[in-house]
Structures are given as C-alpha cells and as structure tokens.
Amino acid sequence: MRPSTRLLPLCLAAGCAAAAARPPVVPEAQEELALAPWPSDEGVGTLSNDGTYWVAYVPPAGGLPLNADFGLVVRVFDAETRSRAVAGLELVVDARMPAHGHGMNSAAEVTVAPDGSFAVAGMLLHMTGHWELYVDITRGPLTERAQFDIELE
Amino acid sequence: MILTFALVASAGALLSGAPDPPVREDPLGSHVRTLAQLHGPRAVAIGWDGRVVVAETGAHRVRVFGRDGGELLAFGARGSAPGELLFPSGVAVTGTGVLFVADTGNHRVQVFDAAGGFVREWGGFGAADGRFHTPHGLAVRAGQVAVADERNGRVQVFDHEGRHLRSIGAGRLARPTDVAFDGEGRLFVTDQDLNRVVVFDAAGHFLREWGDWGWYQGLFSTPSGIAVANGSVFVADLENHRVQVFDRAGELEYKWGLHAIRPREGRGMLHYPAHLAVSPSGDLAALAEPFDDRVQLFGPRSATQDEEDQAWRRQGVGQPAPHYGPDMDAAGAYMTIVEPESRSILVYDMQWTEPRLVSRVGGYGSAMGLFLRPTGVFLGVDRTLVACDAGSRRLQVVRLRVDPADEVGQDAAMPAFVKMLDFDRLGRRLGAEVLEWSIEPVAVTRDAEGRFFVLDGRNERIFVFDEKLGYERSFGGHGTAPGRFRAPTGLRFSPAGDRLYVVDAHNRRIQAFAPDGTFQFAFGADAEGRALELPHGVAVGADGSVFVTDAGASRVVKYDADGRFRAAWGGPGIRRLEFQEPRSIAVDGRGQLIVLDHANHRIQWMTQAGEYLGSAGSRLYTKPARLPETYDPADYEE
Numbered sequence: 001m002r003p004s005t006r007l008l009p010l011c012l013a014a015g016c017a018a019a020a021a022r023p024p025v026v027p028e029a030q031e032e033l034a035l036a037p038w039p040s041d042e043g044v045g046t047l048s049n050d051g052t053y054w055v056a057y058v059p060p061a062g063g064l065p066l067n068a069d070f071g072l073v074v075r076v077f078d079a080e081t082r083s084r085a086v087a088g089l090e091l092v093v094d095a096r097m098p099a100h101g102h103g104m105n106s107a108a109e110v111t112v113a114p115d116g117s118f119a120v121a122g123m124l125l126h127m128t129g130h131w132e133l134y135v136d137i138t139r140g141p142l143t144e145r146a147q148f149d150i151e152l153e
Numbered sequence: 154m155i156l157t158f159a160l161v162a163s164a165g166a167l168l169s170g171a172p173d174p175p176v177r178e179d180p181l182g183s184h185v186r187t188l189a190q191l192h193g194p195r196a197v198a199i200g201w202d203g204r205v206v207v208a209e210t211g212a213h214r215v216r217v218f219g220r221d222g223g224e225l226l227a228f229g230a231r232g233s234a235p236g237e238l239l240f241p242s243g244v245a246v247t248g249t250g251v252l253f254v255a256d257t258g259n260h261r262v263q264v265f266d267a268a269g270g271f272v273r274e275w276g277g278f279g280a281a282d283g284r285f286h287t288p289h290g291l292a293v294r295a296g297q298v299a300v301a302d303e304r305n306g307r308v309q310v311f312d313h314e315g316r317h318l319r320s321i322g323a324g325r326l327a328r329p330t331d332v333a334f335d336g337e338g339r340l341f342v343t344d345q346d347l348n349r350v351v352v353f354d355a356a357g358h359f360l361r362e363w364g365d366w367g368w369y370q371g372l373f374s375t376p377s378g379i380a381v382a383n384g385s386v387f388v389a390d391l392e393n394h395r396v397q398v399f400d401r402a403g404e405l406e407y408k409w410g411l412h413a414i415r416p417r418e419g420r421g422m423l424h425y426p427a428h429l430a431v432s433p434s435g436d437l438a439a440l441a442e443p444f445d446d447r448v449q450l451f452g453p454r455s456a457t458q459d460e461e462d463q464a465w466r467r468q469g470v471g472q473p474a475p476h477y478g479p480d481m482d483a484a485g486a487y488m489t490i491v492e493p494e495s496r497s498i499l500v501y502d503m504q505w506t507e508p509r510l511v512s513r514v515g516g517y518g519s520a521m522g523l524f525l526r527p528t529g530v531f532l533g534v535d536r537t538l539v540a541c542d543a544g545s546r547r548l549q550v551v552r553l554r555v556d557p558a559d560e561v562g563q564d565a566a567m568p569a570f571v572k573m574l575d576f577d578r579l580g581r582r583l584g585a586e587v588l589e590w591s592i593e594p595v596a597v598t599r600d601a602e603g604r605f606f607v608l609d610g611r612n613e614r615i616f617v618f619d620e621k622l623g624y625e626r627s628f629g630g631h632g633t634a635p636g637r638f639r640a641p642t643g644l645r646f647s648p649a650g651d652r653l654y655v656v657d658a659h660n661r662r663i664q665a666f667a668p669d670g671t672f673q674f675a676f677g678a679d680a681e682g683r684a685l686e687l688p689h690g691v692a693v694g695a696d697g698s699v700f701v702t703d704a705g706a707s708r709v710v711k712y713d714a715d716g717r718f719r720a721a722w723g724g725p726g727i728r729r730l731e732f733q734e735p736r737s738i739a740v741d742g743r744g745q746l747i748v749l750d751h752a753n754h755r756i757q758w759m760t761q762a763g764e765y766l767g768s769a770g771s772r773l774y775t776k777p778a779r780l781p782e783t784y785d786p787a788d789y790e791e
Contacts, residue, residue, distance in 0.1 A: 049552065049571040050621075094520065098566040101516075132566070136521045141578035142622055143521055145570045 047079055048137060048146040054082040055135050055146035057120075064125060066152055069106070072120040073113070076137055085116050090138040093120045095131050095150075128152050179383075180398070181431070181438045182409030182454035184421035186222050193443040193734075196255070196290065196378075199432040200246045205439050207448055208241040208254065211687075211705060215244060215254060215269070220437070222450075228269030233259050236271035239659060240687075243331070245291040245298065251313075253298050255288040258640065258659050262288065262300060262315065275315030278631055280305055280589050283317040286611065290331030290343075290378065290428070299340055301329040304590070304611050308332050308342055310357070321357040327544070331389075331428065335381045335401060343376040343388065346525050346544040350376065350388060350403065363403030366496075366517050368393050371405045374494065378428035383435035392494050394423040396440065409454065416727055416753070416774050417445055417789045444734065444752040477770060478751035480596065480643070480690070482532040483741035486557040489514075489532045490749065490756070491540075496524045498540055500553060500568075502561050503741050508756070508769050512567040514538065514551055521549070522570045529596030529608065529643070534742075538568070539605065541594035546576040548594055548607060548622070574622045583624050588612050596643045600668055601650045608655070613638040615655065615670070628670030633660055636672035643690045643737065647697055647714065654691050654699055661685045663701060665716065676716025677701075685710065690737035692746065694761050700746060702735040709738065709748060709763065722763040727753055727789055729765050729778040 045056035058073040074091065078084050091110045096103040106124040113119050125131055133148040193211025200206065203220035214229035215238070229238040243255025250267030261276035262285075276285045286304035293299075297318065299310045307323040321340065322329065328346040335341065338355030349364035350373075364373045378389035385406060386399045395410030413422035428441040438451040481490040488501040488508060496517040501508035515524045525544025532538050536553040550571045555564065576592035590611035598606050603620035614629040630637050639659035646653055652673065653666045661684040662677035677685045686705025693699055697714030708723030709732075723732045733752035740746055745766060747758045755770025757778060768778040777784045 049569055050550075092520070096522075101565065130566070134522070134570075141575045141580075143573040143575065145521060145572070147569065 043073075044148060045082070046146055046148060048135075048144045050144050051079055052144050053077065053086065053137055053146060054079050055137070057133075057135070057148070064150060064152060066128060067124070067126045069121075070123050072123060074110075074118040074120055074135055075116075076118070076135075086139070088139055091118050091120075092134075092136040092138070093118075093123070094134045094136070095123065095125060096134065097127065097129055097131055099130060100127070125150070125152050179435070180407050180409070180454045181387075181436075181451050182396075182407075182421075183452050184419075185437070185450040185452045187419050188218055188222060188448040188450070189446065191216070191446050191448060193446060194441040194448055195240075195242045195443050196244045196428045197430045197439045197441045197448055198244045198246045198252075199430045199437060199439055200250060201248050201433055202250075203432060203437060204246075204250075205430075205448065205450065206244050206246050206252060207441065208244040210240050210242055210257075210443065211446075213238045213240065215241065215252065215265070217269075226269050228265065229254075235274055236263070236265075238263070243289050243291040243301070245293045247293050247313075253291050253293055255291050255300060257288055260285040260288065262291070262298070262311070264313070264315075273315060275311070282309070282320055283311075285309075286590070289329075290333075292332045292334050292340075294334035294338060297334075297338075299332045299334065301332045301342065303328055303330055304593070308340060308353075310340075319357050321353050322351065322359075325359060326351060330377050331379045333379045333381045333386070335384075335386075339401070341379050341381055341386055341401075343379045345375050345377060348373040348376060350379065350386065350399070352401075352403075361403065363399070370397070370408060373397070378426070378430075378441075380429055380431040380438075382431035382433060385435070387429055387431050387438065389426045389429040389440065391425055391427060394425065396423075396426065396429060396438070409451070413445075414773065415788070416777075419445065419447065419449060421449070421451070423449075476751075476754050477749050477756060479736045479749075480529045481737040481739055481747065481749045481756070482530050483739040483747055484532040484534045485536065485742040487532060487536060487553065487555070488739070488741060488747065489530050489538055491527045491530055493527070496527055498527060498530055498538065500538075500555075502557075503743070503745075504557060504561070507767070509561060510563065511555065511561065512553070512564050514553075514568040515540070519545055521573050522568075524549075529594065531597045531599060533599060537571075539597050539599065541597050541607070543593050543595055543610065546591060546593050548574040548576070548597065548605065550622075572622065574618070579624070583616070583627065586627065592616060595641075598644050598646055598653075600646055606644060606646075606653065608641055608644050610641070613641055615641075615644065615653075615666075617670075626670065628666070629655075635675060636664065636666075638664075642688070645691050645693050647693050648695055649697075652714070654693065656688045656691050656701065658688055661688065663688065663691060663699065663712070663716065674716055676712060676718075679710060679718050679721055689735070690739075690749070692738040692740050694740050694746075695744060698761060700738050700740070700761070702732075702738045702748060704734045704736060704751075707732040707735060709735065709746075711761070711763070720763060727774065727777045728784055729768075729781050730757065730759065730763070732757075 043056045043058040054077040060070045093108045108122045131150040135146040194207045195210040196208035198206040205218045207216045213231035217226040239258025242257040245253045252265040254263045260278040263274045264272040289303045290301040308321040310318045329342045330345045331343045333341045340353045342351045348366040351362040352360040374392035377391040380387045388397045394412040397408045398406045410423040413424040425444050426440040431438045440449050486504045490499045498514040500512040502511045524542045528543040529541040538551040540549045552569045581588040592609045593611040594607050595610040596608040605618040607616045613631045614627045616627045617625045638657045642658045643656040655664045662675045664675045665673040685703045689704040690702040699712040701710045707725040711720040732750045736751040737749040745758045754774045757768045758766045768775045
C-alpha cells in the first residue's frame with residue numbers, strides 16, 4: 001500500500017455545516033446590459049466550471065484584506081467572446097476554506113450596477129490560508145459555478 | 154480506511170457543553186420492555202387501555218400488544234384489496250379501539266374495528282384533495298383524523314367516515330411525516346426535510362414553528378414522529394437517536410435517549426427511532442425502531458437514570474462510525490457513498506485492500522454545494538459525480554479533482570461544483586407535458602452521450618436531460634402496467650448502453666427499457682418463482698449480469714442480461730454475507746461487487762459470484778464479517 005502523506009482536516013464540526021447552511025442572499029436580476037469589453041489588465045478572470053461564462057472580479061485597491069470587510073466588482077461574459085455580457089443572470093457570491101470546512105462569517109450581498117456589472121458587499125475572509133471564492137451564476141433553472149483560488153497571508 | 158469520521162449526533166450534543174434543561178417531575182425515559190422480532194416497524198400507537206398498536210411495515214400488517222407485551226391481535230397481508238396493506242407507515246387508535254392505518258404503499262387510509270375487521274377505506278394516489286401521495290403519520294381526535302400526506306407536502310383532515318374537511322400547510326410544509334392533535338385541536342406536524350415542528354390551529358391556520366438542523370438540544374436531524382400528551386410535545390429525533398420533549402410553545406422540557414453503540418443494543422439505547430406514541434395518561438411511551446425490528450416501551454424516568462446514563466458513557470465503548478446510505482456508486486478507482494446524517498457524499502479510493510476515505514462532498518444547507526437530503530449518486534469514469542438532492546429538489550454536478558496516479562491522501566478541496574439544476578425553478582410544464590408535482594430526484598444515471606436520466610420519486614417518471622441539462626423527454630408514470638412504476642428507487646445502464654434497468658420497488662420488479670424509453674421486459678422472480686420483497690438498488694457487470702439488492706429479504710439476487718435468475722445470496726443478519734436492509738449496489742473498476750449494507754452501517758464487497766472479499770464501516774458491525782470465528786450470537790441479542 002502507498003503511504004498516506006496528505007492528511008488534511010475536513011469539517012468535523014456541526015457548527016461549520018450549520019453556518020454554511022444560512023439562507024443565501026437573494027440577488028437582484030440583471031436587467032441592463034451595458035458592460036464594456038473586459039480590460040485584460042484589470043482584475044482576475046476565469047472560465048466557469050462548465051465553460052459557459054467568463055467571470056472576472058476586481059478586488060479592492062490593495063488586494064483582498066485579512067479579517068476586514070471588503071467589496072468586489074464582478075462581471076459575467078459569455079465564454080466565447082469574453083466581452084459580451086449575458087442577460088437575465090442572478091449571482092450569489094460566497095467563499096469557503098475547504099481544508100477547514102467553513103465559510104465566511106458574513107453573507108455577501110449582491111446588487112446590479114447600472115452598467116450591468118455586479119457589486120458585491122460584505123465579504124470577509126477572516127483567516128489566513130487557502131480560500132475558494134465562489135461566483136454562482138443562475139439563469140432560469142440552471143446555476144453554474146465559477147471559482148477562484150485565493151491564498152491569503 | 155484512513156480515517157473514520159466520527160460525526161455523531163448524540164455525541165455532539167453531549168459534547169456541546171450546553172446545560173440540560175430542567176427536568177420535569179414526571180418525565181418519561183426509563184426502559185420498561187421491548188417488543189422484539191417485528192419486521193421493520195415504522196409506526197406505533199397506544200390506546201386508552203394501554204394496548205400498543207404496531208404498524209409492522211415490512212410484514213404489511215398491524216399487530217396489537219397488551220401493556221405486558223403479550224400479543225392480542227394481528228391482521229393484514231400484502232396486497233391492495235380492502236383490508237390488505239402495502240408498507241403501512243402510520244397508525245392511530247380511537248378511545249373505542251377503532252384503528253386508522255396509513256396504507257402508505259397503496260396511498261390510502263384504511264379503518265379497522267377493534268377486532269381487526271375491515272370497515273372502510275378512502276384516498277388513492279394523487280394530488281387532489283382527498284387523495285394521497287405517500288401518506289405517513291395519522292392522528293385522531295373528536296371525530297377527526299389528520300393524515301401527514303408526505304409527498305403532497307400537506308396535512309389533510311377528514312371525518313371518521315373519510316369526508317375531506319380541509320387541507321393544511323401546502324406551500325409551508327416540505328415533507329410532513331407525522332401529525333398529532335393537542336387537547337384544543339391544534340395540529341403539531343414534523344417537517345422532516347426542514348427539521349422543524351410546525352403548529353397549526355384547529356382551523357388550519359399557521360401558529361408557530363421551531364427547530365432547525367443540528368444536534369444541540371432543541372435542534373433536530375430528521376424528526377420523524379410526534380405525539381402530544383399531558384401538555385407536552387414528544388418528538389422522535391431520528392438521526393439524533395433521541396426523544397425531545399417540548400411544551401406546546403416549543404420550549405424544551407427534557408430529552409432522553411443515547412445512541413446504541415453495539416449492534417442491536419437495546420434496553421433503552423436508541424437506534425433510529427422512526428416513530429413514537431405516548432399513552433393518553435402520559436405514563437407510557439413506545440418507540441418504533443425499524444432497523445432493529447423492535448418497539449421499545451418507556452415508563453417514568455427513575456431518579457438514578459441520569460447517573461446510569463453517565464455510567465454507561467464512561468464504559469468507553471467508542472463512537473459510532475458513519476452511516477452509509479441510501480445510495481452509492483463506483484467507477485474506476487473511486488467509490489462514492491451518501492452519508493445521510495451529515496448530508497454529504499463520501500469519496501473513497503478503491504485501489505487498496507481497504508477503501509480509503511479521501512474527501513467529502515457537500516454538507517447541510519440550501520446553497521449550491523450543499524444538500525438538504527442527498528439521495529441518489531452517479532459516478533462517471535471521468536470522475537464526474539452527479540448527486541440528487543430530494544430535499545431541495547435539485548441535481549448537482551461535481552468534478553472530483555483527483556487522479557488515480559496521484560499520491561493517495563485526503564483532499565478537502567477535491568470537489569469542484571460545476572452546475573446545478575433546480576427542479577422547482579424548472580417548473581411543472583416541460584414541453585407539452587404538465588406535471589402533477591415538481592420533480593423530486595431520487596436517483597440518476599448517465600448514458601454514453603452524457604445525457605442525464607433522472608428518476609423522479611413524485612411523478613414516478615424518468616426525465617432525460619442533455620449533457621447541458623436541457624430537458625429532452627420523459628417516460629414512465631404511476632401504475633402497475635408495463636413501463637409504469639410504483640416507488641421506483643434506482644436505475645443503471647448496461648455496459649453497452651443499449652438497455653436501462655429500473656428498480657420498480659413496490660411492483661416488485663426490475664424493468665428494462667431501450668434508451669429511448671421503450672419498455673422491453675420486466676423480471677424479478679427467483680428459481681422458486683418467489684418475487685422480490687422490496688428491491689432497492691441495481692448494478693450491471695461488464696458481462697451484462699444484473700445485480701439487485703432486495704432490501705425486504707436482505708439478500709442480493711443475480712440475473713443475466715435478459716432477466717433470467719442466476720443466483721441469490723444473503724439473508725438478514727450481521728455475519729459475513731448477511732445483510733440488514735441492503736440498499737445500493739455497484740460494480741467497481743476491478744469488477745468487485747459492493748453492497749451498501751445500510752442498517753448494518755457497513756459495506757461488503759464480493760466477487761460477482763457472491764464470494765466474500767471484505768467489509769468496511771463501523772467497527773462493531775464489521776467485526777462479525779471480518780472475523781466470523783469470533784461471532785457469538787449472544788453479543789447481538791437485545
């Protein structure tokens with residue numbers, strides 16, 4: 001047998017799961033679509049996990065803070081052009097530390113900006129370590145996740 | 154296994170440090186006696202004279218016992234004719250001894266006189282007022298009978314003649330499983346998926362609710378039974394293995410029950426109490442525990458009970474291990490198993506002599522990436538996991554970011570949730586079809602083109618979605634005719650992808666379909682012509698052999714690709730190749746057959762000829778399989 005060398009703690013505590021079970025903030029639907037093409041030198045972008053969307057966020061000036069509230073600007077484009085905004089979306093933004101089995105101590109709020117981007121408020125990464133930032137994009141009955149790996153020091 | 158996740162509800166409560174509530178002067182909780190050797194009892198009632206009425210669900214009958222445990226009466230047999238029963242899961246008794254039975258599998262209520270003679274029936278499958286979809290708990294009071302109409306998400310109230318009076322809770326209740334009246338006619342309902350008690354006034358108006366998911370006192374994990382007596386509300390807290398007692402405003406008064414550690418352990422230790430009843434005088438409680446085929450009776454709690462409980466804890470017999478079920482799957486080097494208590498899916502690496510737990514997917518919650526009640530799972534060879542959440546009526550697709558060539562180890566970041574289909578949002582109009590209910594996914598599989606075949610427990614249909622989760626078509630529907638289903642539970646494709654096998658549980662058969670949904674044939678008999686008792690899971694080997702778990706007979710049955718009986722093995726018990734309510738079954742990448750031995754809290758794996766290879770799970774449950782020479786039946790008697 002091969003030895004086990006990576007023994008990361010998973011969530012054993014009820015409180016972790018219970019905290020993660022809080023009701024998601026219901027976002028506003030995106031109505032106006034006036035997004036400018038994404039400037040490639042700004043923010044962080046990724047394909048969503050099923051390849052439908054190109055999702056990008058702009059962190060606050062100075063980067064993501066440790067244990068302090070912050071906000072993000074999130075933009076969602078179709079994956080093909082990475083510049084054409086997609087209509088009729090709802091967004092939920094959350095973050096989680098998989099190795100610790102818990103999420104944030106706050107629930108982020110998402111609002112639609114006049115230019116069709118999404119303003120995310122109330123983010124709080126309260127620990128150093130590896131976080132996964134989730135952007136869950138809902139259109140009709142389907143939700144697709146885009147996720148970003150964040151190493152917070 | 155690398156690590157056992159001791160995610161134990163009752164232990165969590167004990168370790169929480171929260172102070173116990175002050176105990177009433179007349180609490181219940183002291184074990185009196187056990188009614189044993191019942192077959193899967195899932196409901197119980199106590200009459201004014203102290204007689205105990207048991208819905209012996211697995212035997213399709215009702216049995217009545219005196220307070221001393223002596224049997225007074227038994228009636229019912231499997232069937233759908235008047236007086237016959239199919240998995241009865243609710244029972245109530247009036248002051249004159251008239252018995253109301255929720256005939257769950259037949260979706261009706263039947264009434265019997267005190268001698269067990271059939272009086273009348275009403276209901277039938279459907280969503281209209283007066284009809285039922287999987288009726289469960291019953292309560293009677295002052296000429297009325299209330300029925301927890303589980304899959305219709307409501308409580309219906311009738312007079313004793315069966316005339317519909319009102320429907321309660323539609324839109325508020327998710328999965329009502331039991332109901333109780335108080336002295337003023339208020340209705341107390343256990344809402345199992347949302348882990349709460351909901352209270353309505355006598356006219357059916359909402360009054361209050363309490364609870365949430367968890368194991369701290371006052372919280373629930375799948376509350377399944379409820380009773381009101383002497384002004385107190387008693388709740389059978391199934392996965393916390395305890396009874397919690399509240400006042401009628403929802404303030405906790407006291408609780409009792411500790412998780413049975415040793416297999417079949419009783420004498421007051423609890424193991425999945427599915428239902429309870431309290432005598433009208435409040436001095437006797439009965440708890441139905443179907444996994445252990447028993448009903449335990451409890452009287453007033455002795456003054457030394459707390460000390461006895463603590464002494465028991467100090468024996469240090471260890472923690473219970475994860476509980477497996479109801480579904481699993483295997484592909485390539487990996488196996489995935491639903492763990493109901495934690496609402497998560499366990500991922501095992503199967504390349505070793507023992508399965509190694511390498512990650513966990515999900516947890517309790519309503520956000521993407523979490524589950525309310527995970528049921529079916531499908532694992533593709535590309536390590537894409539598809540999970541049904543019957544509680545939130547969603548399908549979630551997860552990519553397991555692991556490679557069999559990787560160094561083995563636990564990786565909490567392995568799951569990446571890809572996408573989710575919300576059936577409530579999808580709605581009830583699909584193409585030209587208008588569904589009676591929104592889809593409740595209970596099992597899922599995929600074909601070679603990546604289509605999703607979703608088994609719907611409410612409409613009892615199979616819905617087909619393309620690889621982008623766009624709706625394509627459906628087939629099936631409720632009924633006994635070829636191509637229709639009653640309580641379907643599982644589905645898998647043949648290796649060539651030319652045949653879909655579907656477990657049609659209450660019709661006691663496996664049905665084979667072409668991929669386009671055309672019915673081909675059905676099977677389910679053994680060499681002696683005996684039908685399956687309660688088939689649950691299906692797997693298909695590389696040579697096309699079909700393996701079925703018969704949860705009702707606790708055995709595995711093997712057929713060839715055309716449904717001809719080939720072999721059967723097993724039987725109820727805890728020893729090697731014995732099973733207790735086996736649920737799912739799968740063939741892993743090495744061709745091993747893996748059986749999810751649900752009520753024994755273990756898996757067993759074997760050759761496709763039924764030769765034992767190994768077992769894993771709770772230590773005290775796997776020991777009789779691993780070390781049969783140490784088995785002593787006395788260790789497993791109540």
